[in-house]
Amino acid sequence: MTELREFARQNDELEKLHVQLVPISVDDRQHAHDVWEKVAEENFAILSDPGATVIRKFGLLHEAGHGGADIALRTTILIDPDGRERWRRVSQSVPDIPSWDETVTMIKKAQE
Amino acid sequence: MTYPANIWTKTRHRRPPTPSVTVETTGASPVVLASQRHRHDAFLRAKEAIGFAGRNEFRTVERRNRFARPSAIHDFIERYRMDSDVERSLPFSSIEELRCCYAVASTTAMASSAGAKLWFISTSSTGNASRLESRIRFFAKGDRPHCRMRNLLPRFASFESMRGSHGQLLRTIVLVCLTASSAVTQTTPYPKPQTPSAVGQLAPDFRLKNQGGKVFHLAALRGHWVLLFFYRGYW
Numbered sequence: 001m002t003e004l005r006e007f008a009r010q011n012d013e014l015e016k017l018h019v020q021l022v023p024i025s026v027d028d029r030q031h032a033h034d035v036w037e038k039v040a041e042e043n044f045a046i047l048s049d050p051g052a053t054v055i056r057k058f059g060l061l062h063e064a065g066h067g068g069a070d071i072a073l074r075t076t077i078l079i080d081p082d083g084r085e086r087w088r089r090v091s092q093s094v095p096d097i098p099s100w101d102e103t104v105t106m107i108k109k110a111q112e
Numbered sequence: 113m114t115y116p117a118n119i120w121t122k123t124r125h126r127r128p129p130t131p132s133v134t135v136e137t138t139g140a141s142p143v144v145l146a147s148q149r150h151r152h153d154a155f156l157r158a159k160e161a162i163g164f165a166g167r168n169e170f171r172t173v174e175r176r177n178r179f180a181r182p183s184a185i186h187d188f189i190e191r192y193r194m195d196s197d198v199e200r201s202l203p204f205s206s207i208e209e210l211r212c213c214y215a216v217a218s219t220t221a222m223a224s225s226a227g228a229k230l231w232f233i234s235t236s237s238t239g240n241a242s243r244l245e246s247r248i249r250f251f252a253k254g255d256r257p258h259c260r261m262r263n264l265l266p267r268f269a270s271f272e273s274m275r276g277s278h279g280q281l282l283r284t285i286v287l288v289c290l291t292a293s294s295a296v297t298q299t300t301p302y303p304k305p306q307t308p309s310a311v312g313q314l315a316p317d318f319r320l321k322n323q324g325g326k327v328f329h330l331a332a333l334r335g336h337w338v339l340l341f342f343y344r345g346y347w
Contacts, residue, residue, distance in 0.1 A: 004343055019337040022328070024320065025345030033323040045322040054318040059307025060342050072342035073305050077315070079338040083331070085310045093301050103339075111337065 003074070004039050006100045011043040017107055019078075020044075026052050026071050060090065076103060078110055086110040315340075 007014065007021055014021055024047040027035065032048040040046060047054075055061050055072040065071040074091040076098060087106045089098050317331045330338070 004341065007341065014339070017337070019339050020333055021339045021341060022330075022333075023341045023343060025343045027345040029321065029323060029325065031345070036323040045324070045326075045328060047320040047322050047328055049320055054316075054320055055342060056306075057316040057318060058340075058342070059310075060305050062302060062344070065302075066344065071344050073302055074344055075305070075340075075342040077340040077342075079315045079330075079333075079340065081335045081337060083314050083317075083334055085313055085315050088309050088311060090305045090308065091302060107337070107339070 003076075003097050004035070008039065008041045008043050010100055010104075011041075013104065017104070017111070019107060022047060024049050024054060024072065026050055026055065026069070078107060080110065 004023055007023075011021075021044045023035075023040070023044065025032070025035075026049055027046075028050050029048050032046040036042060036044075036046040049055055049072075052061055052070045052072070055070075058075070058077070060073045060075050062071050062073045065073075074097070076087075076089045077085055078087040080086045087110055089102075089106070091097060315330065317329075319327055319329050322328050
């Protein structure tokens, strides 16, 4: 959530880079709405994947990661205009959160 | 300026000060974390307990104290409430308790990365100490912190000479802080992703509903750069 809040703060820069942010979690619609309102500051849509279907598609499932419930591994994926993955960063532990600088550096590098 | 030889005698009837945390980094100036209101008291205790060098250093460090900012505390809440495996609701009854644990977490992380020695000092009252211990007990799991905790023990032996319950209290809180820091800095790894990397491959297409019930289709964003961000959820 820290990273998501940072994305909200840096939304202008994301727009300058012509990058569309798409956050996804297993939260239901109501919780996604809360995140949209209070964390994302209504800057970008929050997708809800309660069955973790898409999370499984991307191979990012953390089985029983929250009190026995399946959740997503915290991951950032950059997709280019052709629909191909250009960068994937999967967190390895709770404190392993990529910084905004790291993310924006990788975006700029991919766009060169 | 001179300081009283026995700071406990001078301060034991005063209103209990805010818990404070001290960290001494290897080869660098010590860092004291304390609230603005109780900085002088925290300095006295640091000086008494670990031979803290001088008031000027304390002032210098205080200006650098970026751990007690409301925004930093808010970030801590965000991280550990919404982004971690610990309980969803943090059982802190006051911002002071949270500040103390946040400081422990911050300094531990900072010191761990620097391979530093840690010194934790709390100056809470007996009642606060008991509550603090119970409140942060939920952190008490996980690995040992990545710092040289053993170095603490000989120095803290000096607490034995402190008066009555105050010395006992201080030792208790120190241990509580160590327990908390051990847990906060746990580095229990997440499981490996089923797909560690798919760079260069087409991203799988999908449709999902957003917070407003509208359907999002990834393929509709062809021609644009997209940053997918999977977060752990359960906010």
